[in-house]
Structure formats: C-alpha cells, structure tokens
Amino acid sequence: MAKVVAVTGNEAVAEALRQVNPDVCGIYPITPQTDMMQRYASFINNGKVDTEAVLVESEHSSMSACIGASAAGGRVVTATSSTGLALMWEMLHIASGDRLPIIMPVVNRALSAPLNIHGDHSDAMGARDTGWIQIWSENGQEAYDNTIQAFRIGEHMDIRLPAMVCMDGFIISHSIERMEYLEDAEVKKFVGEFKNLHPLLDLDKPKSYGPLILTDLFHEYKRAQHEVMTKVKGVVLEVAGEFEKLSGRKYGLFESYRLEDADIALVILNSAAGTSKDVVDAFRDRGIKAGLLKPRLFRPFPYEEVAAALKNTKAVCVMDRADSFGGYGPLFMEVSSALYQLRNRPALINKIYGLGGRDYLPSHAELVLNELDGIAKGGKINVFKEYIGVRE
Amino acid sequence: MAETTEIRWHGRGGQGTVTAAKVLADACLSGGRHVQAFPEYGPERAGAPLRAYNRISAKELRMHCPVLAPDVVSVVDATLLDSINIAEGAKEDTVFLVNTTKEPKEVREKLKAGAGQKIFTVDATKIALDCFGRAMPNSPMLGALCKVTGLITLDHLLEDVRKSFGKKFAQKVIDGNIEATKRGYEEVREG
Incomplete structure (x- = not known):
C-alpha cells in the first residue's frame, strides 16, 4: 500500500536511499544537496539503516571513498550538487571506467562564478561525458522513483555502470509536494540483494582495478564502454516496466x-x-x-x-x-x-x-x-x- | 473555491511563515488533494521580507514557479503593507488576510481593495504573545486562514499543528500553539 505524503524532493530521495539501505555512503555537504545527506546521516545515527557513513573532506574524496567501497564489493551511494560535482570530475571517469555501479543523486545547481546556489543544469551537463548514466526528474515523485530504479539499472549484470539521478535545486529539492512512497518491503524486493562482480575483498581471487593500459588495449577498453552504453536503453525500459507494475507509474526513455x-x-x-x-x-x-x-x-x-x-x-x-x-x-x-x-x-x-x-x-x-x-x-x-x- | 487555490504568504524571516505554508500543505493532503509549499529562497536573515507559496488542487500540480495571481494573500507582518506591494498580481476576487491590530476597513482603504476583494484581519501577534509568550504569529494565522478559506476543518488543522510542532517543541509550546490556532480561527474579522 502506497503512503501519501507531502515532502520535499531532498526528503523523498533520502527516503528512497533509506529504503534501499546501501552498504556505504560518502557524505560531504553542499547546498542544495546538504539537507538530503543530513537526513540520511540521521537515519544512520538513529539505526534506521546499516549503512557505513564515510565523512570526507571534499567531494573528490567522497567519490574516491565510493570507488574504493564499490570496488571492495559494496552497494554504494553519495549525493552532490554544482561545484561538488565539478570537483569529482577526475573520479567520475574512474568510477565509470572501473565499471562501478555507484548511485548518486545530483541536485542541480549553477556553477561558479559568480557564486550562485540556485538551480540550473550546468553541473550535470558538465558531467555528461564522464561515462555515467544520467536520469533526469521533473519533481520529487520522479526523483524518488528514478533513484529506486537507478539501482536496478546501474547494478544490472549486463551494465555495471554508475548512475546519477538529477533533480532541480531548490525548485524541487526544497519544495514540498504530494507524493507516494512505496512500502519498505516493496522497495527492498524491487532492488533485490546487491550482486557482487569481481569484489576486491574476495581474497581467494585477487584482482586489480585501474591498472596502466597503454596503446596496446586502451582503445579496446573504451570500445567496450561504448558497447555497454548501447545496452542501457533496453535495461531502462525493462526496469521501468517492472516499476510500473509495482507503483502504477509509467516511465520511458x-x-x-x-x-x-x-x-x-x-x-x-x-x-x-x-x-x-x-x-x-x-x-x-x-x-x-x-x-x-x-x-x-x-x-x-x-x-x-x-x-x-x-x-x-x-x-x-x-x-x-x-x-x-x-x-x-x-x-x-x-x-x-x-x-x-x-x-x-x-x-x-x-x-x-x-x-x-x-x-x-x-x-x-x-x-x-x-x-x-x-x-x-x-x-x-x-x-x-x-x-x-x-x-x- | 476554484479547483486550484493559490496562496501567497508575505512575512519576515523568523516569524514561522515558511513553517505555516508547510503545515497548511500537509493538512490539505486529505481527500486525495495535491499540494505544494515552497518559499522564495534569498539570503536568510531574521527580519528580512520573504514570500512563501501554497498550491492546493484536486488536479495534479505541474506548475513549478512562484504564484503570480494569488487567490489568497496572507500577510504575516503588517509593516510589509508599507514597504512592498502585497497586492501584486491580485485578482478581482482575491482574499487578503492581514495580521494587524487595525480594523479590516482601514486595511481595505490602505490597499484600495476592489469591491470583489475580501479583507480579513486578525491580531495574530497578540494572540501568540497571550498563548505562548512569543511574537510568532504563524499558528494564529493558520487558524484564521483555515476559517477564511474553508480548505480544511479546524479539527483537522489542529491535528496537523500538533503533529508538526510536536517534532520540535515541548508540550507547553505545542499546547500554546494549539490554543493560538483556535483563537486565530475564532477572532479573524471581515470588513
């Protein structure tokens, strides 16, 4: 049974993350995302989730921590906005290049200068070539629904890519609107158990992430990244179909x-x-x-x-x-x-x-x-x- | 009221105006209605003029911009009548609710309100001081707005005030706000 609530976009996405209960969350504040991670930190502190919080000193470190945790074999999330996303730039490519299905809500905000905290799409558009899946959301309901679906898409065994879920800063992140939450058990069942692929912590089968590959195979490696992107559309539609059966809400490309x-x-x-x-x-x-x-x-x-x-x-x-x-x-x-x-x-x-x-x-x-x-x-x-x- | 009710709040930072808009949205969820509540974000300073908005509708709300032609204008601080145009974008039948010690007639003259526009006043600051000792007029304004618009029943609003304030405040403050909401409902005057 769906629960009808009046909440902000940030609150709704924090709730989606609580329902998914990931293993690790990199946390660093930036307006207008701060309120989402602050709520999630409360869930951690109050024992509502089993997530291990990694409190870091910058977004570059946050994404680095997420990459380490994801390669180790965990289900990993973080969230950011604006210059925070820009500071992650180097690590965004490493997350996608290493095929790590990190899920990251991005609360869209302008880039400096001049300094501005409000909503535009400069941040995520600047990250469009980083090899991440990008899903955009009109309102809090879509941000909530897309966040839940992003886990299934990014973690799909044919895909294994990081995904960012975008919503407009303030206009959506800080506005209260009516929306429907799914039951905890429904979300848990929908996203399923996290499946590992080549975890570093599987010590019986040692492996390397991010080794040096020069002219011999780098081109082929990137060709493979191109190839996997061609499969994303099909998975997005398949997941949307299942989500519609669960929620009654229809999504497409x-x-x-x-x-x-x-x-x-x-x-x-x-x-x-x-x-x-x-x-x-x-x-x-x-x-x-x-x-x-x-x-x-x-x-x-x-x-x-x-x-x-x-x-x-x-x-x-x-x-x-x-x-x-x-x-x-x-x-x-x-x-x-x-x-x-x-x-x-x-x-x-x-x-x-x-x-x-x-x-x-x-x-x-x-x-x-x-x-x-x-x-x-x-x-x-x-x-x-x-x-x-x-x-x- | 029409299918969609659009409300614009005018207040000053620190008066609980944004909280009032949030409580109203939550209370209006009943009956399957769609709601929105959002402030206009500027530099957040106590005493600075601010606006907040509500939309309440039987239909899905897709509009994501400030309320431009309000059905209801709720003024939490009467000094704003002298400093900004609170009637901006008002319609022929817009309802004005003002927290003031003045009579509705005086406010009507000041705003040069049209014949179709209704004016209501309530001394929300005095009610707040009487009930819980702080010049925080948001709960009596909510009570008055409830009476003026008929969007929700008083009982329903009181339940929501109890729920919303219960998350943050001591029982004494909650009880004071409940009493203040009731008095706002009872003491609002039309003219």
Missing part, C-alpha cells in the same frame, strides 16, 4: 506529452517541463497543436527514439537550462544530432532559460510556443540560439 499529432513542440528537462505542460494544454484549448518532449535518460541519449517522436512536427524549440558558451545549449546539440538523421525534419531553435535559478514562468513558454507557431506556418527563423527571460 523520455516523456511524450501530446506529441502524437503536434505541429510544434518544446523539448525541455526537469521541473520546467511541468510548467510547460500546463501552457501546452492552454495552446491546445486554443486549437494550436502543441506538444512536449521531456528527456528522462540523457546518457545514453536515445537518438533514434527522440527523432521518431519529433519527426512529424514542423517546428521544435529545445530549451536549455545550461549553456555551452560559444556553442548551443547541451540539450539542443543532442536533439539536433538526433533530427539530422531524418529526411524531413522540423525547424529547430534553441532557447537558454532559467540560469542560476531565474524563474521559468508560463509566459516564457507562451512566448516560445507563439514563435514556433509562426515558424510552423511558414515564418522565418530570426535567431537560432537566444536567451529568454533575460534583463537586457
């Missing part, structure tokens, strides 16, 4: 919202997708065929599926809450790559919104949908990449 017959569409991640859906409904009420695609699995990116979902639209705007300065927004570059393979493809524009927690309002979605409507009806594209909601 992305969410298609009123896209089937859409002429115009937004592609947008996380909390701003929710706000946009209400505006899409308002456009539909006015007879304009608007739709929305909300990516869930960003790494690996489901190029073919995204292209298929958008192929009948006339104009699409990819909305980025991060910028690759001197380039397009990171999500735009993926969607653009996906659509290039189509013979007939929609017009495509890129808007940068909401950096450093700038509010994303319904009026912003209206502005963009109106522009797309004009383009779909034969209007010209004035500018391919543009900042919106900006004080000029």
Whole structure:
C-alpha cells in the first residue's frame, strides 16, 4: 500500500536511499544537496539503516571513498550538487571506467562564478561525458522513483555502470509536494540483494582495478564502454516496466506529452517541463497543436527514439537550462544530432532559460510556443540560439 | 473555491511563515488533494521580507514557479503593507488576510481593495504573545486562514499543528500553539 505524503524532493530521495539501505555512503555537504545527506546521516545515527557513513573532506574524496567501497564489493551511494560535482570530475571517469555501479543523486545547481546556489543544469551537463548514466526528474515523485530504479539499472549484470539521478535545486529539492512512497518491503524486493562482480575483498581471487593500459588495449577498453552504453536503453525500459507494475507509474526513455499529432513542440528537462505542460494544454484549448518532449535518460541519449517522436512536427524549440558558451545549449546539440538523421525534419531553435535559478514562468513558454507557431506556418527563423527571460 | 487555490504568504524571516505554508500543505493532503509549499529562497536573515507559496488542487500540480495571481494573500507582518506591494498580481476576487491590530476597513482603504476583494484581519501577534509568550504569529494565522478559506476543518488543522510542532517543541509550546490556532480561527474579522 502506497503512503501519501507531502515532502520535499531532498526528503523523498533520502527516503528512497533509506529504503534501499546501501552498504556505504560518502557524505560531504553542499547546498542544495546538504539537507538530503543530513537526513540520511540521521537515519544512520538513529539505526534506521546499516549503512557505513564515510565523512570526507571534499567531494573528490567522497567519490574516491565510493570507488574504493564499490570496488571492495559494496552497494554504494553519495549525493552532490554544482561545484561538488565539478570537483569529482577526475573520479567520475574512474568510477565509470572501473565499471562501478555507484548511485548518486545530483541536485542541480549553477556553477561558479559568480557564486550562485540556485538551480540550473550546468553541473550535470558538465558531467555528461564522464561515462555515467544520467536520469533526469521533473519533481520529487520522479526523483524518488528514478533513484529506486537507478539501482536496478546501474547494478544490472549486463551494465555495471554508475548512475546519477538529477533533480532541480531548490525548485524541487526544497519544495514540498504530494507524493507516494512505496512500502519498505516493496522497495527492498524491487532492488533485490546487491550482486557482487569481481569484489576486491574476495581474497581467494585477487584482482586489480585501474591498472596502466597503454596503446596496446586502451582503445579496446573504451570500445567496450561504448558497447555497454548501447545496452542501457533496453535495461531502462525493462526496469521501468517492472516499476510500473509495482507503483502504477509509467516511465520511458523520455516523456511524450501530446506529441502524437503536434505541429510544434518544446523539448525541455526537469521541473520546467511541468510548467510547460500546463501552457501546452492552454495552446491546445486554443486549437494550436502543441506538444512536449521531456528527456528522462540523457546518457545514453536515445537518438533514434527522440527523432521518431519529433519527426512529424514542423517546428521544435529545445530549451536549455545550461549553456555551452560559444556553442548551443547541451540539450539542443543532442536533439539536433538526433533530427539530422531524418529526411524531413522540423525547424529547430534553441532557447537558454532559467540560469542560476531565474524563474521559468508560463509566459516564457507562451512566448516560445507563439514563435514556433509562426515558424510552423511558414515564418522565418530570426535567431537560432537566444536567451529568454533575460534583463537586457 | 476554484479547483486550484493559490496562496501567497508575505512575512519576515523568523516569524514561522515558511513553517505555516508547510503545515497548511500537509493538512490539505486529505481527500486525495495535491499540494505544494515552497518559499522564495534569498539570503536568510531574521527580519528580512520573504514570500512563501501554497498550491492546493484536486488536479495534479505541474506548475513549478512562484504564484503570480494569488487567490489568497496572507500577510504575516503588517509593516510589509508599507514597504512592498502585497497586492501584486491580485485578482478581482482575491482574499487578503492581514495580521494587524487595525480594523479590516482601514486595511481595505490602505490597499484600495476592489469591491470583489475580501479583507480579513486578525491580531495574530497578540494572540501568540497571550498563548505562548512569543511574537510568532504563524499558528494564529493558520487558524484564521483555515476559517477564511474553508480548505480544511479546524479539527483537522489542529491535528496537523500538533503533529508538526510536536517534532520540535515541548508540550507547553505545542499546547500554546494549539490554543493560538483556535483563537486565530475564532477572532479573524471581515470588513
């Protein structure tokens, strides 16, 4: 029986971690994630979980501790945000290169400078090439559900990769919303016992992690990492299917919202997708065929599926809450790559919104949908990449 | 009330405004409703103006941005009436609830409220001082809001106040807040 609660995103993800009860948790505070690990530290202190906390002096050390614990043979978690994720950068590659299924909630926050504690996607987008699986969440319910599913995906014997679960800092992490918790026993059964693969602590079978591999086999090693990423989509869908049976909540590689017959569409991640859906409904009420695609699995990116979902639209705007300065927004570059393979493809524009927690309002979605409507009806594209909601 | 009720709280740091929004969200969960409660995060300083928001709806709440056109504006500190525009984005039928010693009529004149807009006042700070000796007006404001909006029954709210405050405070403080919530409910006036 599901339990209905009104909790913050941080509280919900801490609860998911409590229900999974991992062996080891690397803990280092950073706003807006701090509150999640503080809650988890309380669970440890109050004997609600058997997890061994490793309190460290930096995020680099936190990820290093997680790598050691995971290679030793444990189920391992940590959580971070912003510059904390940036400081982990070196170790993120080692976690994925060593094929260690560490699970890490990332509470998305802007990167410095200037210093800003609020939500944007610069942190996780900066980590998109680290070889981690990335799953993104619109609200606290999705962050909770995705965290539970991430264990099954990352730990799958065909995958064995680390996974980060993203949610928007403050907007979701610190907002109270209604959601449903699964029963402890249901979560425990769903994630199952942790299965070891080549644990260092199996002293009868000594092994090495992270040895020097030069020109003889490094290329092949990376080829294998590419190969395993191609299998992730299938596992994500398989796990989502099982999760739906348990919870009644449906997940895919992305969410298609009123896209089937859409002429115009937004592609947008996380909390701003929710706000946009209400505006899409308002456009539909006015007879304009608007739709929305909300990516869930960003790494690996489901190029073919995204292209298929958008192929009948006339104009699409990819909305980025991060910028690759001197380039397009990171999500735009993926969607653009996906659509290039189509013979007939929609017009495509890129808007940068909401950096450093700038509010994303319904009026912003209206502005963009109106522009797309004009383009779909034969209007010209004035500018391919543009900042919106900006004080000029 | 409409299908979705949007509430904007105005308070100052240290008055328990954010807690009030949280307690209200929790109390409104009943009957399968969807709820949101979230503050506007700035530098957190005692005495600084802050806003917090609630949405309560029979439908799933997908909007993740501040409340722009509030159905209810709840002002926890009357000095804010002089320093910020608490009526920003208000609708023709927005309900204002203000913690003040003044009569509803005076507040109506000050806000230049329209005929369709309802004004309620309650001396929540005095109630708080009477009941538990601290100028913490959040619980009487919750009681008043409960009466004004009819979103939940008083009994239900009291149960939630007991639950929420019970996590942090001694029995004496909890009892004081329960009494203050009841008095806020009883003493709120319309005009």
